Amino acid sequence: MLTVKMTTENSAYITEAAYLEGEKLAEERHEYVDGVLYAMAGASLRHNRIALNIVRALPLQREDGTPCDAYTSDVKVRARRHKAFYYPDVVLSCEPDNMDDCYVEKPCLIVEVTSKSTDWKDRSEKLLAYQALESLQAYLIIVQDKPHVTFYYREVDGAWWVSAYDALDQVIMLPCIDTPLSLANIYKGIDFTQPAEPEA
Secondary structure (H helix, E strand, C coil): CCEEEECCCHHHCCCCHHHHHHHHHHCCCEEECCCEEECCCCCCHHHHHHHHHHHCCCCCCCCCCEEEEEEEEEEEEEHHHEEEEEEEEEEEEECCCCCCEEEEEECCCEEEECCCCCHHHCCCHHHHHHHHHCCCCCEEEEEECCEEEEEECCCCCCCCEEEECCCCCEEEEEEECCEEEEHHHCCCCCCCCCCCCCCC
């Protein structure tokens, strides 16, 4: 399970530069929002399996031959307008993005595998921050305990739309790489008869 919590070192404002330097040496990862750090706990096996299923299903090249890079939860995305750095579960970038070797600024696809403790943040704070990224074309929020995917996508005119998928035979067409992603592939190997997270 991935959780976000306030840490004791958050009492003073931390600059982005100090955060990035500190994160290189930190024993645990932190997300950053306008001077405040949020520690991140480890993820469950199911959480990791879903993220890896998605990475395996992504082609690392567009139809026009443009190469793409897929990263998992150890690479940050910078949401400059929101003064934030997040660790998405999966991020795909198909544009030159060489500002820094520790974060991506021009993703075209972001995926969050949500949990009870992060659902509100994935669907509110992160949604707004991610939609402000000019390069982003799609944002997926994946539920762990049943087949359910919320698919936010940007149309050519810049408007954002949302669709929901909840059947394993459904297929999502990912716009930034023009490729289908089935719920069957997302949830491959997942046993829904077992709880996704321990009961509180």
